[in-house]
Amino acid sequence: MRKLALSRREFIAGLGAGGGTLLLYALMGGTGSTEALLRPPGAQDENAFLARCLRCQACVRACLTACLEPAPVEFGASKLWTPRFVPRLAKCEFELCDRACAKACPVNALQDIPVDRIKLGIAQIDKPKCLAWEQGLLCLVCQECCTYLAITQDRKSRPHVDANKCVGCGACENICIADSAAIRVLSLSSASSPPGSTS
Ligand code: SF4
Ligand code: SF4
Ligand code: SF4
The missing domain is CATH 3.30.70.20 (Alpha-Beta Plaits)
Structure with a gap:
């Protein structure tokens, strides 16, 4: 039991150290990729979206095709955990899903715009x-x-x-x-x- 408890502590400490490293990397700008992220429908202007998005993952959880993921650290601190459309995960079915992502967004960072404007x-x-x-x-x-x-x-x-x-x-x-x-x-x-x- 003693050994197990020690392992848990080590594990949690390791997580903390890893998280700290990730956070430090993000705060330094996460220089891995400069590619502009694909956003869910209705994100509109990137700067306005970044200012409004809570990084709460409500849209990611609501997406009916699971085509969204939280942006990883390599895209930099300002974009960390913002929703990113990843077509290799799934197609965005915006004509069929009633824009579940936009409807789930609590601060209207994703707007439910007409399908023909997407x-x-x-x-x-x-x-x-x-x-x-x-x-x-x-x-x-x-x-x-x-x-x-x-x-x-x-x-x-x-x-x-x-x-x-x-x-x-x-x-x-x-x-x-x-x-x-x-x-x-x-x-x-x-x-x-x-x-x-x-x-
Ligand atoms: S429009 Fe539908 S399929 Fe596309 S990201 Fe939003 S919830 Fe997912
Ligand atoms: S599906 Fe086939 S033809 Fe289309 S881009 Fe891929 S490899 Fe090329
Ligand atoms: S509209 Fe056609 S070409 Fe464009 S992303 Fe969809 S499948 Fe590909």
């Missing part, structure tokens, strides 16, 4: 990773799953994204059969193919 980001193809672009294989699983008809194919059966039609739902990134997703939804500020272009 654009979470823009999908972009990482051609060196894509089986169709790099290896000439017939794939196009991404095109098949896109209910917004935002992915077209060329004469060599390679996918292209229409940035105007893409709403950033993440279905393509979620289903892409390449090891680490050859098609990824980027935030509107990060996408190199702005609305109006095809890549």
